Amino acid sequence: MGSGTATAYLTGIGRYLPGEPVGNDEVASRLGGVDKRTERIRRRIQNANGIHQRYYAMDTDGRTTELNEELAAKAVHAALADRGMGADRLGMLACATTQGDLLVPGFASMVHGRVGGGPMQVLTATGVCASSIAALDAAVSKVRLGEHARAAVVGSELASRWLHQRRFDGVEDHLDAHFLRWMLSDGAGAAIVEFQPRPDRPSLRVDWVRHISLAHEHEVCMRAGLDGDVLEAGRTWQDFDDVASAERAGLMQIRQDTSVLGELAKVGLAQFEELVDLGLVDLAKLDHVICHYSTNAFRDVVFDALAARVPGFDATRWFSNLETCGNTGAASIYIALEEAWRTGRLQPGETVLLAVPESGRFSFGFAHLTVVEPRSARSTDR
Amino acid sequence: MTDVTAAPIEGYVPPKRDSRPLLDRLSECWTDFEARLEQVPILQALAAGDVTLEDYHRLLHxxxxxxxxGSLWIARAASNFDMDHFDLRSAAISHALEEHRDHLLLQRDYLAIGGSLETLRAGRKNVGSQALSGYMFHVASQPNPVGCLGAMFVIEGLGAQKAGEWGRRFADVLGLAERQVHFMIYHAEADVEHTGTMDAFLTSDRIDADAADAIVSCAKVVARLYVMQLTELDEV
Structure with missing residues (x-):
């Protein structure tokens, strides 16, 4: 039995994107911000990030149309439907999100309540983009240990309510809050993890999952809830006289120190090199890279670096749907994987590297998958 | 009146008492049992690496x-040993205690591979299990049922020598985690201990010729019924 652990497979993948796709010029109809200056900033950022379509759980009156937990639950149900099973078969639900609907209780408890099924283990991985991989790691580990036969992992984001004009009116102006305002959007993606490949169709075997934080040597790069740059007692949004004054000071905006993003790409590529050094990635046998990134500026940097390293690496082996689905943070890697899987890009025998750099405070999530055929039917009948 | 015992009937030789040492006779039973197990379809498939998760699921079920x-017939046997068999009674009581939580191990494995507790508990004995269980309750209900030692020889031997191998093979073929094959692996460890205790009884002076015959006979029946249990999966 070797290691004494089972193998984990992704056997169903689903996604949920709320509402209709929203083009660049319609974004202001959801998020507001129609003054000339804001519009100029928006266009500049949209041009840079390359996103031309995204989804919001927000109507044209700026009202939130669904809860984050609803997006997550719908993605889980889509993944279950793809696998052809009900929630009652799940032993675990691992949820990744940047910000749940409520402050208390944990997001995964709320998603479980909405997904239904039976008793199950729940885990909320909060963070930003790479929390998707942290949740995957937990689900895969528990399945490999044999503690759960089936788990669901879901990444979901409902950023739009943080990006609407009402979060900007009467608030100290911070240019670094605009970068993410015109980049983030809503959605959810989910996968079913099992200890056996599905019998009827190919599955994605999870060869390994790796999640690394480099916060010990990097300052905060993306933040909400902190006054200024220095983190000390009394300066978080929870320490103000009231939440309204925290909001007026800009603490309820998601801000990005864009000057550090070049370093993030560099460090991310170094992390990739480490995977190669450790033998976790075989450059001669790396068929697909599905990478999360916030803007096409990074796509070019990372793609060129990979093309220089991976023999025969070209655009057919690189996948992202940032341009059509937007940057959905913790949901994005599943939303991209779902499309790559559904559209037949990934063929049996091929390997897939999922890569999720997170600028928050420099975290990196990776997972290596191999497409496997259904377990062959028994040759003799009993 | 004719003396019926006077002359042997021509052509008929009454069976001779087998006077070989008990352990030799049991060893022969074991060899025969192993040969029968090799004919069991699910075990043939397991050896060939041609099993599915459904097979393992079905086997556990x-x-x-x-x-x-198991622990119930052992406990019944315990209650039928008189004071002259006090050591056997003690051993049976201890053994019943060890066994009576065994099915919980199996249950955890069954849940770990995605089985449902309701389905497992709603299950019925297959025809082999009915025969085996019915026979064991019958033997255990006799006064001083030393024959039960023969059943334990087969069942504990199976646990010690076969179950671990099956568990590891299922894990290899199906890629299972250790805690999904714990019941079979545990038996490989625990039953080695149990068989050690039993060997002491089987070689003790208290096993007379009648007792030895009863033990061997019981071992033969149990071996056959166990094979039937493994062959008649889901035949209820």
């Missing part, structure tokens, strides 16, 4: 329905 009875 079938075994469980009889495993839950």
């Amino acid at each position: 079938n075994l469980r329905q009889q495993v839950v009875d």
